Amino acid sequence: MIDLDGQVALTTELFGDPEALFGTLGGRGPVHRVALPDGMPAWLVTGHREVREALSDPRLVRGAHAAAPELRQYLGMYSDEFVLTKHMMLSDPPDHTRMRKVVAKAFTPRRVELLRPRVQEITDGLLDAVLPAGRADLVEDLALPLPIAVICEMLGVPFGDRDEFGRYAEVITGMNASSGPGELAAAGQWFNTYLSELIASRRTEPGDDMISGMLEAQRHGDTLSDLEMRSNVFILLVGGFETSVNLIANGVLALLRHPEALERLRADEGLLPGAVEELMRFDSPVSTVTYRFAAEPLTIGGAEIRPGDHVAVSIAAANHDPARFTDPGRLDITRRTNGHLAFSHGIHFCLGAPLARLEGEIALREVLRRLPGLGLAEPAESLTWKQNFIVHRLDRLPVTFTPGPA
Incomplete structure (x- = not known):
């Protein structure tokens, strides 16, 4: 038994x-x-087997x-003070089952695979823009704009609105770190108003x-409330790019x-394809x-968890558990x-x-193909990361390469 104190x-x-x-x-x-x-107290689960168990335990x-x-x-x-909390990520069965069923019908593997030519086109355009210079920030010039463009197109966000969407999405991903409660509330209100108008336009x-x-899907009996619809579109927009970035x-x-x-x-x-999986395991x-x-x-791994206790799981630690992965x-x-649990x-x-895998595979392939002589523009030790313990994102990735025509 673990000492609670x-x-x-x-x-x-x-x-x-x-x-x-x-x-x-x-x-x-x-x-x-x-x-x-x-400052939030928690049980942190780090073992691969125990993380799998915790993520699938209905208790x-x-x-x-x-x-x-x-x-x-x-x-x-995640509190009720944030307006868009009624989405599948913060829900349990049966509400989670009902909401995920609606969203999944619009997010099928077939629909994702049909995006391949468009993901390729966006990737090519972004690399075309930096090729003549022989240097780039691969966060701002590729990793961030590619998945934002794709998820916005999938959800029908007009091109002219994407910069503003990106700014407010950055506030959300700064939760518990760089973004304060007031900023989060303002971002939530912006998304709520914006999505209300966007969904209303799609109805007509x-x-x-x-x-x-x-x-x-709703017209065929799979219903979401208006707030659930906005909340689930919100989490698709924000969650739809962070992993890929x-x-x-x-x-x-x-x-x-x-x-x-x-x-190699x-x-x-x-x-x-295998390298993409290993890269997600290696740096989740x-x-x-x-x-x-x-x-x-x-009980998880010998720790007695009491009702009301907070349990967090470390995906990164589980993906580095020697009991599951050699060396x-x-x-x-x-x-x-x-x-791997990425x-x-x-x-x-x-x-x-499936979308993150598709974007990662195309982006990495084209970087290797089209940026000869690729190298870091400054020592790796000087790179900084977003102040967030939920996601692991570089602030920037300055590189140099042999210039070439677009």
Whole structure:
């Protein structure tokens, strides 16, 4: 049994570095009592087997109603004060099942695969813009604008609105770090108003986009309330780009820091699908899954969890568990990575996983093809990361390469 009073205070930087996290926790034990960087007490699950169990245990619920009263002050965007909380990521069955059914009908693998030519076209255009200069910031010039353009097109967000969408989305992803409660509330209100108008326009003028598809599903009996519709479109917009941004940028950085893997991949593009999986395992785009609350007593890895306790899981640590992955600190693009948890597990497994894989594969392939002589423009040690313990995103990735024509 873990001592409930033995909290280890954790900093944001630790969540993207599994070895440093294990060192601070005092070892690789599967469950630890911690204080998260925002001060919120939690059980942090780090073992691969225990993380899988926690992510699929119905006794750990997403609804904030199950949180102990003293935890409410830490909930931020997940509290009822944030207007767009009624989406599938913060729901439990049967509401989660009902909402995911509607969204999934508009987010099928077939629809995602049909996007391949468009993802290729956007990628080519973004690289065309930087090729003549011989230098770029691959976060701002590729990793960020590519998935934002794709998810906005999928949901029918007009091109002229995307910059404003991007600004408010950055506020949301700064939750518990760079964004304060007032900024989060303002961003939520902006999204609520904007999406109300966008959904209303699709009701009168449907198109070939996901919002129209969700509205069509509702006409066939799969219903969402107006607030649930706005909330689920919101989480698709914001969640629909974050994983891809980090997969692309973190993946390029990992390859630059392991030039033998980069050259092997450049020589054999057939290794790319497996390499994408290994890059997600090696440097997980989402480092931590938070806000699961015990609805009843349970035991995880020897820790006795009480009702109302907060359980967080470290995806990054689970993906570096030597009990599951041999020599986990080594990047091996030929590794069999079956079982990595970069897209979570259980009923909340990432619905956008096929899209993230598609965007990551195309972006990484074209970077290797079209940017000869690729290298970091400054030492890797000088690079900084977004101050967030949920996602692991580079602030920027300055590179140089041999200039060429668009």
